[in-house]
Amino acid sequence: MTTSLESIEAGDGAGTTTTLVVNEIFGPTVQGEGPSTGRRCAFLRLGGCNLTCRWCDTPYTWDWQGISDEGKPYDPGRELVTRTVGDLHRELVAMDTELIVISGGEPLSQQRRLLPLIEALRADGIHVEIETNGTVAPSEALLALGPRFNVSPKLANSGNATHRRIKPDALRKLAAAPGTVFKFVCKSGDDLDEVADLAAAFGIDPVWIMPEGKNVADISEHLKGIADEVVRRGWNLTTRLHVLAWGDRRGV
Template sequence: MTLNKAKSRDIIDSSILKLSKMDSGHPEIFISIQGEGIFAGTPCVFVRLAACNLSCTWCDTKYTWDWKNFEYTDHVITLDHNSIYTIIEEYKQKHVVITGGEPLLQQEALMPLITSLSKNNYVIEIETNGTIDPVKPLLKMVNQWNISPKLNNSGNPKDKHCELEILTKYKSHPNAYLKFVIVERQDITEAIKIAESAGFPANRLILMPEGTKGPDLIDKSGWLSDYCTKNGLRYSSRLHVLLWQGVRGK
């Protein structure tokens, strides 16, 4: 199957959700600490959805979308929203992070789950690449938007990795933050330009070093955190990488 055909299949609307499947056969729903962004350090339940519309070269969750190198049926499981809610509830932790892949590919199917979580006073974060227009009810119900627009360093086609018009829609949400993955110093200028063009204030811009192993991350952390300190910008580490070296399900 070609990648494009697989992606077309992924974005077909459905009343059930496609989640990442662990080697154990269970859906990738787990408790951990948030490793990135303004809630870094907070204990959360993570729900990892399958499929993505981009293909970043440094992506650390390629098993959610790269059907050239990962077998779809080994890595995707379907579940209805009630089953997902039940699993989340068992963790007894009222903070949920919906991540991926790209969760908004399944935003219609996500609505019942988000509605249940919202009604039951969960804090809900969604991590998105910012290329898919969020439907209004979802935009309102989600407490925290972690939007990670991609830069040239991601290796995606230039006309696909960043959608300014869509990013602009998030700027009025008080808890929408732009978080950029920085590989080289030159990426910083590109990130700031995008944030300014989308009308985001500097205090809702986060710069985060790329790295899926502790040493890579630490190499970039020094110069990037220095830059943030000198320029009054937020810096984010990737605590899960430092703690668990990118082990899946942690």
């Protein structure tokens, strides 16, 4: 039987030798956020981001001025590695999960080079979720492969200027893709008001609200502070399951 990877290799050969800039690949684990929370999956985290959120939980993918908890600067020479699609496909499939989550950083910054990988995974019958900040419009080729987009537009609390974090064309295109869900990082009623304005402006639905926080105490405090209002507004609430289970550890 021909595997999806062999089918790609039988073509012009370009697919499997395409390279991606990768931060980390790990699993099996579980999806920690949004509607698939708790679902067994593997993670591919790509390097680089076009935003600079002040509370970013993955600064090691892009913040080369940033300092780790161990007091060392993040080093792109250590954090980023260039790997072929064929190599990544083999490692991801070996984790034997029905779901693969592609995250970052901002993975859609590499969307053209992601195509052969997603094509191979979809041909294998694997569900693919792409976590994106909503500033990069997906191409028609990517939309045709049918990944689910988990879009997390950034609010004022991220510290990014509005013109950098809100890209109307990209948001509308993502909102129109079948299955897309939107997930907002919030910790106050003001944040929820901002979400309501964005949802009305861009036809955003369904809305998921996730508490801001990199540790159990912060997540719990913010969750309790917004939960009633999230339900009252008719939205969905998610926690950050991986942080509750494993703390602020990488690779889980």
